[in-house]
Amino acid sequence: xxxxxIWVAVxxxxxxxxxxxENNSLSEEEQEMQEILEAIAEIQDDELEEAYTxxxxxxxxxxxxxxxxxxxxxxxxxxxxxxxxxxxxxITHDGSSNFSINQYDENFExxxxxxxxxxIGIVEDSVLLDTSSINGLVSxxxxxxxxxxxxxxxxxxxxxxxxxxxxxxxxxxxxAPANAPWHFTHDGSRNFIVQLYSxxxxxxxxxxxxxxxxxxxxxxxxxxxxxxxxxxxxxxxRAQ
Numbered sequence: 716x717x718x719x720x721i722w723v724a725v726x727x728x729x730x731x732x733x734x735x736x737e738n739n740s741l742s743e744e745e746q747e748m749q750e751i752l753e754a755i756a757e758i759q760d761d762e763l764e765e766a767y768t769x770x771x772x773x774x775x776x777x778x779x780x781x782x783x784x785x786x787x788x789x790x791x792x793x794x795x796x797x798x799x800x801x802x803x804x805x806i807t808h809d810g811s812s813n814f815s816i817n818q819y820d821e822n823f824e825x826x827x828x829x830x831x832x833x834x835i836g837i838v839e840d841s842v843l844l845d846t847s848s849i850n851g852l853v854s855x856x857x858x859x860x861x862x863x864x865x866x867x868x869x870x871x872x873x874x875x876x877x878x879x880x881x882x883x884x885x886x887x888x889x890x891a892p893a894n895a896p897w898h899f900t901h902d903g904s905r906n907f908i909v910q911l912y913s914x915x916x917x918x919x920x921x922x923x924x925x926x927x928x929x930x931x932x933x934x935x936x937x938x939x940x941x942x943x944x945x946x947x948x949x950x951x952x953r954a955q
Contacts, residue, residue: 776871779798781867781868784855784867785863786857786859794852796851799851799869801843801844801846802843802869804842805841805867805868806831806832807839808863810860812836813835814832814833814834814836814859814863815834816832817830818844842885842943843912872887873889874887885941885944886941888939890938890940891939891940894932894933894934896932897931898954899927907922907950909950911933911940912941913936913940914936917943
């Protein structure tokens with residue numbers, strides 16, 4: 716169903732292009748096109764969320780020198796070695812169109828997950844990078860229309876059990892507490908998705924859109940854990 720919606724949206728984009736040329740109202744139509752492209756990206760992200768659940772590979776807390784990559788436009792990076800199976804990728808992009816990143820192993824076969832990011836326009840996010848299935852040696856295929864950076868850093872230990880931030884990021888690692896109700900807030904206007912990574916794998920705790928203020932029970936497992944947050948506004952996570 717979602718794939719059909721994507722094709723419908725693409726057709727609408729072409730219709731808008733034709734109308735904008737005919738009516739000489741490029742700025743208004745371009746804005747409408749941008750909104751449609753953003754909606755397509757969110758549908759694709761939702762499909763990724765549904766299709767992909769990380770199996771727990773073990774959370775390693777340690778240090779390594781950050782790996783920094785940068786470029787402009789469409790690029791395939793050199794191979795870099797990530798010593799731990801899980802890491803954080805801090806990503807930026809200053810373009811205005813589609814921005815996507817896929818990861819590959821040394822044979823240029825996609826690891827899991829192959830799609831690291833798929834956004835529209837300006838990006839300043841931190842996401843989870845899983846190289847467990849490709850033995851840490853990874854290259855990135857980047858599609859962009861602006862300058863971009865990828866900085867790969869190790870997971871860090873959380874300072875406390877009250878979490879807050881803005882936009883998309885991965886929190887610090889903490890010792891899994893007893894199962895209990897947790898409270899979540901978000902003041903953005905788009906997707907608010909919170910996933911818990913623990914010894915039991917990854918599952919989605921919150922999947923809402925727009926402003927959110929609610930509580931739900933969380934089953935943490937019995938080992939280390941961290942939160943993976945997708946948002947466009949300010950958010951908080953804390954025990955009830």
